[in-house]
Amino acid sequence: GENVEQHPSTLSVQEGDSAVIKCTYSDSASNYFPWYKQELGKRPQLIIDIRSNVGEKKDQRIAVTLNKTAKHFSLHITETQPEDSAVYFCAASITWTSYGKLTFGQGTILTVHP
Amino acid sequence: SAVISQKPSRDICQRGTSLTIQCQVDSQVTMMFWYRQQPGQSLTLIATANQGSEATYESGFVIDKFPISRPNLTFSTLTVSNMSPEDSSIYLCSVAGDVMNTEAFFGQGTRLTVV
Numbered sequence: 001g002e003n004v005e006q007h008p009s010t011l012s013v014q015e016g017d018s019a020v021i022k023c024t025y026s027d028s029a030s031n032y033f034p035w036y037k038q039e040l041g042k043r044p045q046l047i048i049d050i051r052s053n054v055g056e057k058k059d060q061r062i063a064v065t066l067n068k069t070a071k072h073f074s075l076h077i078t079e080t081q082p083e084d085s086a087v088y089f090c091a092a093s094i095t096w097t098s099y100g101k102l103t104f105g106q107g108t109i110l111t112v113h114p
Numbered sequence: 115s116a117v118i119s120q121k122p123s124r125d126i127c128q129r130g131t132s133l134t135i136q137c138q139v140d141s142q143v144t145m146m147f148w149y150r151q152q153p154g155q156s157l158t159l160i161a162t163a164n165q166g167s168e169a170t171y172e173s174g175f176v177i178d179k180f181p182i183s184r185p186n187l188t189f190s191t192l193t194v195s196n197m198s199p200e201d202s203s204i205y206l207c208s209v210a211g212d213v214m215n216t217e218a219f220f221g222q223g224t225r226l227t228v229v
Binding site: 001032034042043044045046049089093095098099100101102103104105106107 | 145147155156157158159162173206208209210216217218219220221222223
């Protein structure tokens with residue numbers, strides 16, 4: 001089955017700096033890669049996603065890049081703010097066989113210091 | 115987007131007992147999923163709840179321990195049976211739209227503590 005590795009496990013940055021979180025996946029059939037943000041005691045919330053036919057996607061301060069050949073994808077957060085502090089999870093899915101079924105990375109605890 | 119109501123939101127249970135968690139969605143969905151999130155850990159898929167058929171369990175999870183019902187396209191239950199302290203986790207249900215709109219939405223989770 002699919003295996004998703006996520007690094008780093010913790011990331012501490014100063015407000016205004018950029019943050020980068022990286023994930024690798026094992027199953028070349030995976031074609032959908034979402035990123036979730038989970039604040040303490042709350043449900044995971046989708047912040048951005050990318051499909052395998054796209055190399056990069058951006059939404060304001062958040063961007064995701066995908067390298068299908070290397071089977072890795074990354075989350076980039078620019079101009080970080082204290083409210084970006086949370087746990088971030090990457091995930092992978094094969095949508096044409098089981099859309100919505102996600103394999104998650106281990107998570108990254110992001111702390112943004114004011 | 116789908117609105118998912120999950121209950122109970124939390125519970126403290128005695129070991130050896132069972133707890134049934136309910137997940138209600140505000141629209142009909144084909145695919146429903148149950149995840150476990152152990153303290154400080156990531157989300158692990160327990161099973162896919164299929165309407166009209168048996169749930170499909172992931173490696174390491176069995177029906178006797180985690181029986182699932184899916185009586186219709188808007189509702190599912192997960193039972194955690196014969197609980198032990200190792201079952202203390204957050205259990206989340208999740209749904210996705212369809213093959214063209216694959217964003218997965220999560221319920222608020224059930225925080226289970228087994229004593």
